[in-house]
Amino acid sequence: MIITRQKPLEEIKETLSRYKGVALIGCGGCVAFYQTGGTKQTKEMAAKLREAGVNVVALGVSNRQCYLCEEKEVANLSDAERIRKVARELEGFSKLEEAEAVLSLACGVGVQNLANILDMPVLPAQNTLFMGRRRVEGDFDLEQCIGCGNCILAFTGGICPVTRCAKSLMNGPCGGVFNGMCEVSKSRVSEHPVPCAWIEIYNKLKKQGRVDEMRKIRPPKDFTKAAHMRKVAWGL
Ligand code: SF4
Ligand code: SF4
Structure with missing residues (x-):
């Protein structure tokens, strides 16, 4: 949505x-x-x-x-x-x-x-x-995707670190995570601190028996695929 x-x-x-x-x-x-x-x-x-x-x-x-x-x-x-x-x-x-x-x-x-x-x-x-979903428990909407042009959800348990990690880290979590929560979200959206995306990714991958995905070092995101203005040809 x-x-x-x-x-x-x-x-x-x-x-x-x-x-x-x-x-x-x-x-x-x-x-x-x-x-x-x-x-x-x-x-x-x-x-x-x-x-x-x-x-x-x-x-x-x-x-x-x-x-x-x-x-x-x-x-x-x-x-x-x-x-x-x-x-x-x-x-x-x-x-x-x-x-x-x-x-x-x-x-x-x-x-x-x-x-x-x-x-x-x-x-x-x-x-x-933004593109997002309603997070009912917290009564706020959560950004889910910026249309980066090169989706990596297959390796991250269906959780997008580009949008849900405040630093858009490709390899996380960072050293600032506290009690499972994002250190940045506390100051950016003080009323609604959010969980660290990379802790959520870890928990999801663990449940799926795929924690090995987190041991692979992911390269930096190639944001040239998100450069404006983009278009998609039909039939591709
Ligand atoms: S990795 Fe890119 S395409 Fe996939 S959900 Fe995140 S922003 Fe969207
Ligand atoms: S605490 Fe987690 S979500 Fe927040 S910036 Fe660090 S790795 Fe990203």
Whole structure:
């Protein structure tokens, strides 16, 4: 899942301030799961913005905003018709022509994908943080992957040291681990200290009878495979 958090309302209001009418389009994908951009949140955002004096003319929710349609499928349509094609109406789609901008409650990928098929401005309601999962016990979201381009989970018990070790060590643990916890996490996220990734890797490999994997010295990570901008050719 892509983890997002809603931007401060004041910032959203500021970005919308130059437009006379705005349409809100939520996302039914990961952000809906993480309760930042689904149907309920789109309606709540509309209520907050209206209370703050923003003219919200229409609300809708797309399926995954990171995949909507091909550009050629909407080439001859107006922006309002394009929105009707890719989003399910929650309210006011008959007034879509009055919208001068769209506020997207999706991740940065969804916002850019919607912006790609609309001529009008598409503005983000969320800050996109990382690829991760919900860690229920601690009530916080945990980064799991940065898309490094060369996955090593096969050797690390399915636990990613690139994201879950504060130093992204390829061979750990470091000397600072204390009581199984990461020394860095305490100062970086003081409310939520997290376990040392390499202790977790060790425990997992031990359970699987594969501790020998930790005795092999892994080379430094080749981050050239993560250099921007990347693309993948279909069929490879
Ligand atoms: S090793 Fe790379 S691709 Fe694999 S989970 Fe970690 S960051 Fe993602
Ligand atoms: S304590 Fe563990 S997770 Fe933290 S930096 Fe050291 S090896 Fe990485």
